[in-house]
Amino acid sequence: MRAKSLATRLFLSATAWVVVILLITGIILSSVYKRSVERAFDRRLNFYLRTLIAEAAQPDDPADKNDKTDKGDKSADRSVQSLGEPLFELPLSGWYWRMARVDGDKPEVRASRSLWDATLPKLEDMGIELDQSGVRLAYVKGPEDQHLRMVERPVDLGTEGKYLASVAGDATEIDDETWAFNTYLAATFAALTVGLLLTTIFQVRFGLAPLKRISSSLAAIRSGDAERLEGEFPEEIAPLARETNALLDANRAIVERSRTHVGNLAHAIKTPLSVIVNEAGTHGLDPFAMKILEQADIMRDQVAHHLERARIAARAQTIGTVTEVAPVIGALARTMEKIHRDRDILIDVDAAAGAKFRGERQDLEEMTGNLVDNACKWAEQQVRIEVLLELTPGGPLNPTLRIIVDDDGPGLSPEQRVQVAGRGQRLDETKPGSGLGLSIVTDLAALYGGSLKLGAAPIGGLRAELVLPGV
Incomplete structure (x- = not known):
């Protein structure tokens, strides 16, 4: 398997980091937004809870009560029932309130019309403790398995007794708001990811361009079309180009010195051999002289062979000869x-x-x-x-x-x-x-x-x- 190029590794590394960073950022933003939506929803529930307690704690005027009863006016009761929110009167709407007396022998329960014949769970029975503001907050399952956000508070109305006031709202509003935000967030981050990746590709391509120029120049040197790395390079790459050119110059200098030494050695050996051959040749067909001439010829061949090998070994290291x-x-x-x-x-x-x-x-x-x-x-x-x-x-x-x-x-x-x-x-x-x-x-x-x-x-x-x- 071929190793990945530097550009590919840089692109993959940048892509991985971009994806990881955006994923973590998205999770954090989604959590923060959901918590913000929950706080806004809880403030709404607490407003209804305070309104309910205020209505329940308001003493009844007997004269007004008789007058309204005689006239059949139910406006006061309707005010408590709706709390300013029509959904409290719509059966099983997902918005409910409940006032349950917790002292005395005879239980007394008042509830919104929307609760119909159903009831709400008690957060106290679920083991949820009161928070610093004196209320309990939690997600519960309501009538027909509805997903509700519920607030509960114990209330002491003095002579009228102690009550447990509860208000619940449809938590799908929180889910829908969070889902919409996550959708927009994902689309935005997807566009941002594409933009960042395109920017990364641009930076990698143009940032590594000097290295590609060096690679092309080295290929030209190997093919014999150039002798050195030419051109201007960024200050981060310039030292590499300078050292490469210095290496090429040193290599050529070594080759030249080797050629000089080979030539000097050849000249130094050639003269003594010529003297030996000339002296032996003056003795004609003398067996001793013939043996000297024979061995001198072998010496010449061997010396020529090894000198040629040394010369070629030096030249073979030269870069760019074609x-x-x-x-x-x-x-x-x-x-x-x-x-x-x-x-x-x-x-x-x-x-x-x-x-x-x-x-x-x-x-x-x-x-x-x-x-x-x-x-x-x-x-x-x-x-x-x-x-x-x-x-x-x-x-x-x-x-x-x-x-x-x-x-x-x-x-x-x-x-x-x-x-x-x-x-x-x-x-x-x-x-x-x-x-x-x-x-x-x-x-x-x-x-x-x-x-x-x-x-x-x-x-x-x-x-x-x-x-x-x-x-």
């Missing part, structure tokens, strides 16, 4: 045709357009030159060179360059292929060479992270397949 493959192969084919013109060797080249080698030209010439020269030595009439650029599972930034050299010569058995890969191994002493060609190719390819494979060619001889990093 070589066009087709021109190198074409020039090499023309050179080999001239060298082997007496044998009429035909060299057929099929190179993919745009194929590039991630390395220096002289190293590519060294490797392919050894392979093509070896093929021309053993070919009967034909040598084929094919260049392929293939994408690897690593992605388009890491293609593989394949250079395939086939000849129509006698070829090699599997055992012989293993043998010729060794340093200095020659199967036929009649052919010119030191036996180091394939070994040099193998070592140089390995320094670039590549390889050399030997097999059977479709045209009858040996196939040498060189695998190298491409661009």
Whole structure:
């Protein structure tokens, strides 16, 4: 599974935090609003409760009572029944009041018409204590399982006795108000979430743009199109760009020093070897002189081989060196045709357009030159060179360059292929060479992270397949 990009991780992290913060804020606001609605509802219930107690505590005037009875006027009773709220007279409306005497032998109960034949529970019996204002408040289940908010207060009316006054209201009003608020709140927070996420996307996209520029610049350096990170960067990113450029400069300096040391060493060894060879050559066919000349030639080959390895090892670490493959192969084919013109060797080249080698030209010439020269030595009439650029599972930034050299010569058995890969191994002493060609190719390819494979060619001889990093 591929790791998530930095932008994706930042976006997911920001999204999670936005959702969590808004969720917590929504819960808090919803709770605060519901509590506010409850307090407003409780104030309404307490107003009705105080009105009820005031009406109940008002002494009756006998003259007024007789006068109203004679006239059949029920206005006073209706005033107590409604408390200024018509819902107290509508049967089972959800709004009820009740006055119940709690002392004396004979119970006395007065209730609103809306209560009909039902009754209200006692909060005292439910274990609810009086609060600081001397009332009890709670949600209860009313007639027909109605959801009620109820307030209850004990009242001492002196000579008229002690009563328990209760007023209950339909609590669905609280639920409806809270539900409406939650709906508006959810819609508002949803819009806010979308806005914040869009803002986050904008910030992440433009905030990480300098890093994308650095990534593109590094890719250009790897492909050989640039040598340094160029352009202006934000002050947070500028140190990274400076250190990267410093690393590139230090890398190039190390390579140059290595090349200088290799050249100095080659020059220092070349002169003594030349003196030895010249002195031995003055002795003609003397066996001792011949042995010295033989060993001097071996020393030259070995020194050249190891110096070349050191030179290539230094250059292989260079970042941003790229070589066009087709021109190198074409020039090499023309050179080999001239060298082997007496044998009429035909060299057929099929190179993919745009194929590039991630390395220096002289190293590519060294490797392919050894392979093509070896093929021309053993070919009967034909040598084929094919260049392929293939994408690897690593992605388009890491293609593989394949250079395939086939000849129509006698070829090699599997055992012989293993043998010729060794340093200095020659199967036929009649052919010119030191036996180091394939070994040099193998070592140089390995320094670039590549390889050399030997097999059977479709045209009858040996196939040498060189695998190298491409661009």
